[in-house]
Amino acid sequence: MFSGDSFDVLVAGGGNAALCAAITARRSGARVLVAEGAPKFYRGGNTRHTRNLRCAHERAIGHLTGPYPEAEFWDDLLRVTGGQTDEPLARLAIRRSAELYDWLGAQGVRFQPPLGGTLSLGRTNAFFLGGGRAMLNTLYDTAERLGIEIVYDAMVDGLEVADGRFVSATVAQNGGYRTIAANAFVAAAGGFEANLEWLRQAWGPVADNFLIRGTPYNRGAVLRLLLDRGVAAVGEANQCHAVAIDARSPKFDGGIATRLDCVVFGVVVNRHGERFYDEGEEFWPKRYAIWGRLVAQQPDQIAYVVIDRKSIDKFMPSIFPPYQAASLGALAEKMGLDPSAVERTVARFNAAVRPGAFDHTVLDDCRTEGLSPPKSHWARRIDEPPFYGYPLRPGITFTYLGVKVDEAARMVLADGRLSSNMFAAGEIMAGNVLGKGYLAGIGMTIGAVFGRLAGQGAADAAR
Amino acid sequence: MPRDEAGRDAALKEADRVMTICNACRYCEGLCAVFPAMEMRRAFAAGDLDYLANLCHQCGACFYDCQYAPPHEFKVNVPDALAVLRRHSYARYAWPYALSGVFARNGLAVSLLAAFGVAGFIIGFVAFKDQAVLFGRHAGDFYAVMPHGAMVALFGAVALYAVLALALGVRAFWQGAQGSFPVKLDGGAWLAATRDAAHLRYLDSGGGGCMNADEHPSDPRRLYHHLTFYGFLFCFASTSVATAYHYALGWPAPYPWSSAPVVLGTLGGIGLLVGPAGLLAAKWKRDPQVTTRAAIGMDVAFLVMLFLTSLTGLLLLVLRDTAAMGILLAVHLGVVLALFLSMPYGKFVHGFYRFAALLKYAREAKSGRVFGQE
Incomplete structure (x- = not known):
């Protein structure tokens, strides 16, 4: 009062x-x-x-x-x-x-x-x-x-x-x-x-799959x-600021804890098991700020990061546990993806990885060759089990x-x-x-x- | 008394859930030692969680600062989750383990001990001495009622037991938290931990004073805890000096008002009256959201015992020349005996576990292992 x-x-x-x-x-x-x-x-x-x-x-x-x-x-x-x-x-x-x-x-x-x-x-x-x-x-x-x-x-x-x-x-x-x-x-x-109605007017039906990071x-x-x-x-x-966050986050108010910054350590595939963007293009925070929009442009506005044992402890711990499996096929299955498509994508990626000195603090020389889209930095073969996966969705921070x-x-x-x-x-x-x-x-x-x-x-x- | 294994499992699960969320957020890392210690881990074993729980001073700041506190669906309540687990950790590491159930019914156990203690001394005095001696005037000579040798034998034995039980409990806690063993005597870490404990550095929410009744910082508990803790140390010093007088100088009690044991004991006694009373009052006003009610019996029992120890001690001092001395001595000794016996199985242990946790933290902070990056 x-x-x-x-x-x-x-x-x-x-x-x-x-x-x-x-x-x-x-x-x-x-x-x-x-x-x-x-x-x-x-x-x-x-x-x-x-x-x-x-x-x-x-x-x-x-x-x-x-x-x-x-x-x-x-x-x-x-x-x-x-x-x-x-x-x-x-x-x-x-x-x-x-x-x-x-x-x-x-x-x-x-x-x-x-x-x-x-x-x-x-x-x-x-x-x-x-x-x-x-x-x-x-x-x-x-x-x-x-x-x-x-x-x-x-x-x-x-x-x-x-x-x-x-x-x-x-x-x-x-x-x-x-x-x-x-x-x-x-x-x-x-x-x-x-x-949500206003977002839908501006973005169309894809907005239904956005998560809202604030209240x-x-x-x-x-x-x-x-x-x-x-x-x-x-x-x-x-125009909105969209970052890629854990798809399992609450619809509203998940805030900072839902961030995932492991894109750089692996490959990101869409729901058809296919890569769609250079995961090694840039550092955080630029990387952080573009991936929300990239995921929003994929079918059903969802994507999946796939990494292996080498990388699981290299980024901020996540609020939800990763999916985990001894083989890529089993991991894909757990995430509801076509195992053969994911295996194919990762095999192609692994074959294109050139040797280099991995250093995630600089734009290093680990990159792919002859792959589209390429991974320009931090490209390492995904070949050491267990394999881990996180689902990503666009998280809208502000308009x-x-x-x-x-x-x-x-x-x-x-x-x-x-x-x-x-x-x-x-x-x-x-x-x-x-x-x-x-x-x-x-x-x-x-x-x-x-x-x-x-x-x-x-x-x-x-x- | 039953041990609450299901309760401990639930407490571990909740602390793990909450710490996992906190570790993905980290906004509270400047408030106290718990969050930097958490950041050095990606997963939390039971011993890690016991360590974090005992590192928490229950200042409450992180609850009011948290965007995920209830009613948010994440329901993050670090002070409550860690307080519940802390209580279970005391029972988990108690020695002998058979007595760990005492923690669950601590208020009752301590009350019974105190009652039996007092009654025991009265009966003892009457049995061994004439009733006239009990109600006589002895010009402050306690040994007229109970011989010095008997007093030393009884309390010496009880104190030794308490020290042994406490030491074995802390040892188990240290091992549970994967502390290095045998404990290294690196001076820097010991000094840092001693300083942090002596200042209650982490009962200050990073410099603004701790929260008690609501989100507005106030700082009464730190002050009252200082009065309690240093009051206790003064009383301990009083007894130590008196022991030295007795054995080294051959100067038995009673000591005059201006003597070191009486001055130290009186100052300590005042601290032990004001401190516990203030802590009790603060406890009553505490926001129920941030503190487990399950531990209140144990907390209150300990504070009341400290208060009664001081009150009966000071009364004994003031009235030591009167006919009330005998009964007062019985009451005081009964309370002190109960306090000693209950020490390894009540709130008293928190000081040792907290210190061990601070020591471990001082070591970890030096090594500076922090996972992840933004």
Whole structure:
């Protein structure tokens, strides 16, 4: 329950961007209501599955091990997006990312040194102690202490927008609806990756076989309403970040634990037992980011990694045990594949493997010759039993379709004008900066930078 | 008393399930030693799980930080899974194994021991001495009621037994966890483990204070545990100094208020009143989601026994010149005897298993074996 039906600032959403906006607006003196569509446990959308944020810094600070100049950050972003980015907004996000380590620290968020399997990110990314949910708990704690009102299970169901100006929102509450008026509105309610009907519209029936890595509450209700009320869109509905995850994962909210990164150690076959892409093309994370789409293009949106004894302990342990058998045929049978097709594919692959010095930390010289598709690196014969297999499906992390914003996180209307009191932050506008591709931790960077801008803008607009 | 093999199997299975999920996630690796230790493994044998269970200090942070905690369908609850297994591990490695069932009914067993202990001393005093002696004034001279030699013989024998049983239990635990044997005396690891135990480094969720009633970090348990632990050490030091006075200096009790044994004992006694009371209060407020209720009898029995040991000891000190001394001595000695006898079969063992686990972890951390990469 909350104290009234009128606030200075209404924030729709409950993740990193929403709380950065709410805290900033509150610290500027605004009365703030945060309407989170999910129940308390699932609060925070994709933030609960994050682990770090990317921030530029000229010198080592805190647990960040070295310089990560703005220019390098920009180069990284340019590379992954292939130039599909709004340069002024991207440069703004990068410049302001340098403040985030200290600003989040001042809100109570604690960081840790990168451990285990993430050393490569220790220079560029700040890791939350205890992960994204711990970071969220801290931000909620701070928000409550500041007197921000927070309501859960409060999905926004309707928006009244008059001439590009926010008037009120209809919010689901206790089985009924309440209308909340506010002088300014911050949309930080994420993308639509959990909205299966919308995914189906964008992708066709193949979307039925997608797994959704975040909560079932990322339904894009606010995004849909804003686009319907005349806010300009960025990005395409059929663009989404898809990684290949264990096919046995839950339909929703499997998160990080469902990742599988063993593609590089073997061959990947489709349900006809045939290879379809170069497994040794690239390193993680690029490899990680393309395989979801590759699997989505295969029949029934499923694929199977096949590896042997040499490789079983070379990658992060998996949540589900691998299929295991003493022969390739028996393994294929266990996975429901045609044994002779798999045996044939692996035999052909083994025959094409050239000798080389295997080293999975560099683009090594282990490759195939005369095979289509080739395996360009890390190609080793699959010939030592036991053989292992993992099934893969596309796991949708986030969607790129969003609302257009300016450098103050203010929404741009379809006719080119700016809204006077509507702001957006986080995944709902990340497409402005990240038109395609992915850079680890950049979602949190965009959420925190534009969350702070949106909160400040909304507090000013509400005066 | 029955041993709960089915219960232990279920606890091992659940801990294995949970650790397998955690090992694929690893977001909690900065919180404590359990997760880095887990990352050094790809599969978890029973001894590995016992080790991880005893490495866990039950701070609760990983439960509130976990995106897979219930109501998520993965139902990951590390503090609870490890607490349940930890309780079974105490029974599994107890010596002699025939007495391991005591852990399951610990509250009852300790209460009975305490009652028989107190009654035994009263009956003993009356049987061996005149009733008038029991209720007489002796200016603080305990040996008027029970001769020094008898006291040393009884408590010496019980203490030796407790030490033997504890040592054999820890040895079995160490072997179960594939600790190297004989135990190497590498100073660095021993120092690290001692420091981690002395600071309760891992009852701090990586620096923010442990969770107790809910997801908001507060730090009462670490403070109260320090009071309890150092209170116990002070009392132990008091007894040791008194023993030295008696045998080395030929200076028998009673000792004056300003003497080392009385000052140490009084300070320790205060710690053993405030600490266990605080831990009990914290236990009552604990979020039931993160702690197994099955172990509460054992936890409460141990805390109450420590509290009673201190309370009866301090009362004995204050009233040692009065006619109540005889009965108070019987009560105090009865409680202490029960505490000693129950040590290898109650919550007291947690300190030794935890230390052994910390020692093993200090060794592993040095060798730096971490599997997998991102």
